[in-house]
Amino acid sequence: MDFRDTPEEAAFRAQVRAVIEEHLPKGLAGTDLGFGGEGEVPEERRPLLQQWRKVLMDRGWIATHWPKEYGGAGMTPGEQFIFNEEMAEHRAPTFGGMGVQMIGPILILYGSDEQKQEHLPKITSGEVTWCQGYSEPGAGSDLASLQTRAVRDGDEYVINGQKIWSSGAHRADWMFLLARTDPDAPKHRGISMLLLDMKTPGITIQPLINMAGEHGFNQEYFDNVRVPVKNRVGEENRGWYLGATLLDFERSNIGASIGLRHTVNDLVRFAREASRSGSVPVRLTANLKAELAERTIEADIVKLFAYRIISMQKRGLVPNYEASMAKLFRSEAQQRLAQTGMKLINLYGNAVAGRYAALRGRISTMYMTSVAATIAAGTSEIQRNVIATRGLGLPRG
Numbered sequence: 001m002d003f004r005d006t007p008e009e010a011a012f013r014a015q016v017r018a019v020i021e022e023h024l025p026k027g028l029a030g031t032d033l034g035f036g037g038e039g040e041v042p043e044e045r046r047p048l049l050q051q052w053r054k055v056l057m058d059r060g061w062i063a064t065h066w067p068k069e070y071g072g073a074g075m076t077p078g079e080q081f082i083f084n085e086e087m088a089e090h091r092a093p094t095f096g097g098m099g100v101q102m103i104g105p106i107l108i109l110y111g112s113d114e115q116k117q118e119h120l121p122k123i124t125s126g127e128v129t130w131c132q133g134y135s136e137p138g139a140g141s142d143l144a145s146l147q148t149r150a151v152r153d154g155d156e157y158v159i160n161g162q163k164i165w166s167s168g169a170h171r172a173d174w175m176f177l178l179a180r181t182d183p184d185a186p187k188h189r190g191i192s193m194l195l196l197d198m199k200t201p202g203i204t205i206q207p208l209i210n211m212a213g214e215h216g217f218n219q220e221y222f223d224n225v226r227v228p229v230k231n232r233v234g235e236e237n238r239g240w241y242l243g244a245t246l247l248d249f250e251r252s253n254i255g256a257s258i259g260l261r262h263t264v265n266d267l268v269r270f271a272r273e274a275s276r277s278g279s280v281p282v283r284l285t286a287n288l289k290a291e292l293a294e295r296t297i298e299a300d301i302v303k304l305f306a307y308r309i310i311s312m313q314k315r316g317l318v319p320n321y322e323a324s325m326a327k328l329f330r331s332e333a334q335q336r337l338a339q340t341g342m343k344l345i346n347l348y349g350n351a352v353a354g355r356y357a358a359l360r361g362r363i364s365t366m367y368m369t370s371v372a373a374t375i376a377a378g379t380s381e382i383q384r385n386v387i388a389t390r391g392l393g394l395p396r397g
């Protein structure tokens with residue numbers, strides 16, 4: 001494979017880079033909005049963030065893969081890849097979260113005109129935050145087993161049940177959720193997708209705090225929550241099939257692979273400085289040096305997986321088990337990197353904040369949060385099943 005940009009790609013990259021270098025406010029690099037949107041960022045940084053959001057919004061760069069008529073940039077997967085690569089290299093914050101990545105594309109393809117008019121402009125302007133209500137205590141990997149019920153009552157559905165692990169639900173204005181509308185149909189065929197205003201009476205949101213002390217996800221209880229039928233997306237009982245749809249979306253996750261490389265570089269810099277200053281308790285043993293070399297190689301492998309996926313997409317192919325291979329390797333590499341980092345910073349790893357927190361506590365936090373990487377967005381076991389069956393053609397167990 002030729003990794004060099006074509007002349008057109010090089011010109012596009014230069015254009016993206018110039019905008020970032022000219023407009024990304026100083027001090028904003030590295031700000032992570034997570035799924036909670038701007039509400040996750042300390043008050044004093046929000047004006048800078050809003051300034052940066054406007055730079056992206058004016059160019060349609062919040063929803064790069066959406067068609068221009070809906071406020072996107074209409075970028076090809078190849079352009080999206082370059083854009084995401086440059087944004088990650090500069091550690092530039094991105095916006096839009098699940099609104100841009102998940103529900104927006106579904107509405108563009110299947111939403112009613114009214115739904116499009118109401119929701120799409122507010123997603124590309126970053127005015128509203130969305131969360132995803134799919135998982136339930138008894139339905140994660142086997143999502144089609146979900147039990148939350150939506151019963152038709154005139155021109156409303158009445159929802160009862162529970163969702164869990166909903167990232168950013170405590171900050172979200174809207175949720176797109178899957179609920180069972182026909183309990184007697186085969187399980188994939190009795191599910192509908194509904195748009196739920198999070199201010200509707202009957203919703204109780206309870207925080208779930210992860211072991212790093214972060215409030216990222218939640219569980220919600222629905223007690224006779226009424227949703228207008230016009231908030232159903234697509235046909236009744238066909239909701240299962242909507243989720244699988246994506247616009248021409250860059251699936252390489254190049255941003256995450258560059259993030260890994262940044263962390264490796266930070267650790268190497270930290271190790272060099274610590275060994276020069278004889279800093280205690282950092283101990284750069286021979287084993288640890290070898291581990292850092294391994295992590296460096298792995299970060300490059302993650303990047304090669306990303307290149308493989310984008311090269312498929314550029315040829316009009318749809319990555320399948322290849323995306324599972326990339327996700328599996330990336331999330332496990334992330335955990336190994338966090339473990340190596342913790343060995344390196346040694347006792348400083350106990351401090352997440354304050355003057356003794358090495359690398360501003362990022363490694364200690366990553367050590368705790370990366371545990372979820374092999375669960376979120378499909379567990380490693382599920383990815384291995386996909387690789388075994390669809391990739392290797394082995395029979396299903």
Ligand SMILES: Cc1cc2nc3c(=O)[nH]c(=O)nc-3n(C[C@H](O)[C@H](O)[C@H](O)COP(=O)(O)OP(=O)(O)OC[C@H]3O[C@@H](n4cnc5c(N)ncnc54)[C@H](O)[C@@H]3O)c2cc1C
Pocket residue numbers: 131132133134135136137138139140141142164165166167168217372373375376377378379380381382385
């Ligand atoms: C950080 C984070 C954010 C999340 N955000 C959201 C969100 O915003 N919205 C949302 O709806 N959900 C969200 N989730 C939930 C996520 O989608 C589920 O956790 C995931 O699908 C796994 O489901 P589960 O937790 O029910 O585990 P289970 O499916 O119960 O799995 C338990 C164990 O059994 C294994 N297993 C299950 N089935 C098989 C199989 N067929 N073969 C082999 N092994 C199997 C799994 O790999 C796992 O080890 C989030 C999860 C995390 C960790």
